[in-house]
Amino acid sequence: MLDVRKRSAASPAPPAVTKPRSRWSTWFDIKAVPYLLVSPYFILFAVFGLFPLGFTLWVSLHDWELAGDRDWVGFANYTELLQDGEFWNSVANTFGMFVLATIPQLVLALMLANALNKRMRFRLLYRLGVLVPMVTSIVAVAVVFGQLFARDYGFVNWLLRTDGLDWTADKWSSWSAISVMVDWRWTGYNALIYLAAMQAIPRDLYEAASIDGASSRRQFWQITIPMLKPAIVFTTITSTIGGLSLFTEPVMFAQGDVGGGSLGQFQTVAMYMYENAFRHFEYGYASAVSWMLFMMILLVCFFSFLFTRRIGGTK
Known part of the structure; x- marks a missing residue:
């Protein structure tokens, strides 16, 4: 039991x-x-x-006033916009500064990331240093660069031995000055993205290439660049969006003037949209400008994506 x-x-x-x-x-x-x-x-x-x-x-699609009539006009604003010389001037300025700023910016960012990826002393300090321009106030950046490109006492004029060059008076000089400002601010940001992507590449690929006798330059073009394709596509798209919607840098370079100089030498599409909306109070026309800018950004981003996705020999 x-x-x-x-x-x-x-x-x-x-x-x-x-x-x-x-x-x-x-x-x-x-x-x-x-x-x-x-x-x-x-x-x-x-x-x-x-x-x-x-x-x-x-x-x-309207003749829109803030406190007045709002009449339906259909596509009349777009028709008038396509015949507006000031609008096409702003388009040319936008694309000019976009090309001058974006291409050197991405190339310099790639070179900087490749240098920071190597073994060196104070490597962490250098990596933190590239973040300083990005966290700096754009107003402070504009003030500093305004002093650097000043006509009578600017450091750039002294360095180039030019006699009182007014960087805001000419189209190419103003484009160059604003592009330098944009590159200084955003190159480090893109470099950190490339650096993070480089550190994710398996080291076995480089070791195998070294055994096969590949030089460092060939390893960079045959291994690093193809493996960075997603990061390059991302930075190209974001730089395209930022470059074509450029507003703050040229406005601060002109000391708050959205006209972009006496003759609109560096007035961008975003500045032209702001001028029509908040100076002339033509909200319907300014909205048409914004939609034209939106379509241009989509079109350029599409072609940029088609171009960058072929990096490394893939389609």
Whole structure:
């Protein structure tokens, strides 16, 4: 009798019977919860992104005044815009500064990232140093560069031995000065992105290439550049968006003037849009300018993506 009690006491307890989950609970956890978790972003994007975009399109189809009549004009604003010489001047200025700033910026960022990826003394200090321009106030940057490119006492004129060159008076000189400002501010940001991508490349690839006798230059072009393709695509797209919507740097370079110089030498499309909206109060026309800028950015980003995705010999 004792043995029977011992065996019964030592025997494991029967497993607890779990209640099966309802079909509604399973559907909610699998189907509904993921959409609920990501819904805040899409709600905010719809309120602060899609709605302003659609409303701007609606305004561009009207002769819109802030406190006056709002007459429907259809595509008349766009027709007038395509015949506006000042608009095409701003387009030429925007693309000119975009080319002068973006291409050297990405090339310098790639070279800087490759240098920071090597073993050197105070490497961490150098890596932190490239962040300084990005966290510096753009107003402070504009003041400093305004002093550097000053006509009578600027350091750049002294360095180039030029006699009182006014960098804001000529189209090419103003483009160059603003491009230098943009490159100084954003080259370090792109360099850190390239550096992070370089550190993710397996070292085995470089060791195998070294065994095969590949030089450092060939390793850079045959291994580093193809492996950096996603980072290059990302930086190209973001630099394109930032370059074509350039506003703060040229405005501060002109000391707050959105006209871009006496003859509009460096007035960008964003500055022209601001001038029509908040100086002439032509909100319908300014909305048309913004949509034309939006379409130009989409078009250039598309061709930039087609070009950069072929890096490394892939399609």
